[in-house]
Amino acid sequence: MTGTLTKLTAALLATTLLIGAAQAETLRWARSSDALTLDPHAQNDGVTSTLLNQVYETLIWRDAAGALQPRLATEWAVKEGNPNVWVFKIREGVKFSDGADLTAEDVAFSIDRARSETSPLRQLHADVVSVAAVDDHTVEVTLKGPSLIYPNNVTGTYIIDKGWAETNHTAEVADPTVNGDSYAVRHTNGTGPYVIKSREEGVRTVLEPTANHWSGVKPQVTEIVFTPIADAATRVAALLSKEVDFVQDVPVQDIERLAASDGIKIETGPENRSIFFGYRLDEAPLKSSNITDKNPLSDLRVREAFDLAINRDAIKQIVLRGNAIPTGIIVPPFVHGWTPELDTYSKQDVAKAKALLAEAGYPDGFTITLDTPNNRYVNDEGIAQAVVGFLGQIGVKVTLVARPFTQHTPLLVEQATDFFLFGWGVPTFDSAYNFNDLIHTRDGSYGNYNATGYSNAEVDAKIESLGSEVDPAKRDATIADLWKLVKDQHLYLPVHNQVVAWAVRDGINIEIQPDNSPKFGTVTFD
Template identity: 30%
Template structure:
């Protein structure tokens, strides 16, 4: 199974009283617990789940936020009780949750159904609130936009009702962005901006400090309800953009863990004294998105986009940049989909001759296509971009690579925007959580008008989302993949990897996801 982890080496109310109580609940580190410093290439802009969906956001939020249902990545992704102890699916549109009693938020307040109803209500999920720029609603819509109401039944029970039948009515509450925050904490913050800097959750760690673009400090939560406790005395995520600097800091002992280690650095780190490497492919596909909107845009012709796809030798990228440590997927899917995984689907084709023929048929005469990328948000991002441009050139495609610094520049709505990078996390073990979430009508790219949706694809996606019958859904999914191949708005490249450099005195086994579990279930220190 390609997503198994590869291991090498070792392994606030406004009242002042509440604010004081919250501070007191940050545990002093046990005498034996040591601090942990993690060097990352980037931190999220905000800490509120409903306001950002990114790899760097997912990395940190699960340490201080939790969900009603837990996804156990050490047990095949099985769903288990989390902040809810039980649930009853009343219909494809209605589910009742029974909450765990005695769960305390980081501000000292007990979690009740009122908090959960707020977490899934319009004030948090849909309101165009101050400080969000309206982006909160856009970010959440593909995940929880189907919620019609969250009704409190009693202190520890509530009913959530969807506007339409939902085949994933339980899975939606087991992962991002279904994290539960404190309503009293939100009210005490006074604004979305302040809340997003220091939100109040129930996790094993609480946010102690957040400096935009520089660092995030977490401290153990003394009254955490769960069995797995914070393993470190204090965790500091510090931004170090350059991989060479991260590696040097790891080797010198300045950092305990570093992120975004490329396969070309694995041998170097394994041979160095006092450090090693852990990680591997994660439940995420690395890919591209095509902007086909606008008059005179060469990408408006699906044949040009088909040619872009056919000109990519994905296996060569995997072999040259990843030393074969990841895989080319069978289209927009992963084997984690289980019964919904179509194992007989072919991998994305590489056919240079067919790509050239399509360009000739489309009358392409060398119009420039701009590809915007970044140097190191993803592992080997810059190198991959350069290889892609070279491959497209062999097919006769005139693609200009523009290296930019951030996602705002990537998304800047100018006439020359043509191709940009993306990733596709399998938040749910189902195609609804990947191809439909990302490319469907509620996806951020469709909402931005980056492409015009194909009616057939949309009809099929709605059927996939609502029909509970597995065999019928498999057939619909296959048709969706065919429709997307004919009119592609992007392409998968390979399973995204996440390798970490780790000091030898840190015993840590990463999950096959972006989230870094820093509890004593996965993290310990060697004396």
């Protein structure tokens, strides 16, 4: 009976693969912006990661429900006798697209590269002391102390070929938006289901299946044509005219129309991403304000006034046509540490906001510049424009400057903005990811995206303790204390958690993901 079942299973698998081959075809994909780089360790950006997720692979990844799944690592566990060491068993038989074998040396090299000083991913590995290839298929990662969550952190670190990087003089990370160029910025060599066939930055990227992917599965999508289309109307028109098959960034004003259009279906779901505003919190005067002797935003009363000026429900209903989940904290419900209590948000109270400003010494308000991207998040510029109006109601006169995301990101990295809109996804599904990058003092390992200037040694110590605390109850208590501080001190101005909307032509089956990153290798055609 077992032999019969085995033969039947093999026959069904063969039939499935034949059907897939018969139906294989091109998928034309459009979204509002392009990847910032092809170097998988040079940017911590969702659009970049989505493209590279087709080409490179991580040790572990998540399914659509957010559960950890093996990828290049087949198993992982704490080393027996040494709780400070995580052991990863590396999948055998995996090759890079240039034919080189994947070994533990490549994994160790990739983790070390991602935690280097020039990589914005370094906070994921801030507690790592050393990485060692024990044999060809075993890697040991030694941490400063025991860590409950380190496997979560490797879900965002792609593995590259050590030999390829060294041969092409790209062993070090170069971010093209900050500190230069390198071979890895323009070329790839991954183990993923696709390879890049051609690329014209900002115009068109073509991908084709890897010749012999380790999974043995041949994708039904035999060609991906990725086209960034910044203009929302043009993006939708391309879908309606059948020039593209899949639009990832569906403008909120077009969701209902597209859903009612023949031959098109809309997939929606909550994204693991918060949208919020940040501002300079140190004592130095703002560069863009008419208050020249101090920083108004360093006063808690002013930050509370900003919070009370915002009408989150109006932004949801009017700016985003209902496609948002208003929130009072900069972390979505997917993430460990989120609670319904934290999620509560202030209702707009203009009178109280004005009173707080007057109490702080600004009865007539003040001026400030707000920096926003205009092609990264769902109607990001529209959200910023609404906030300009709300703050105007309490006397704060805001000048809005909107830029493409490639020009917006350096403002945060270089701490060159007084007031900014930003979005934050949490690939680790743990609050430490937010604290490490957005709250901790910027010190070379932590605080990479902390553009606020906020710095508190006691808070830093609590954040760092999360990486090595093995008592879950104690760790959770620290997370709760930190979120209470963030909320009570109004360190950021939360607006909402983003809702993903994908538009795809009928007959194409694609599963929406909480990280807003489609897995094209699993797409099927009717």
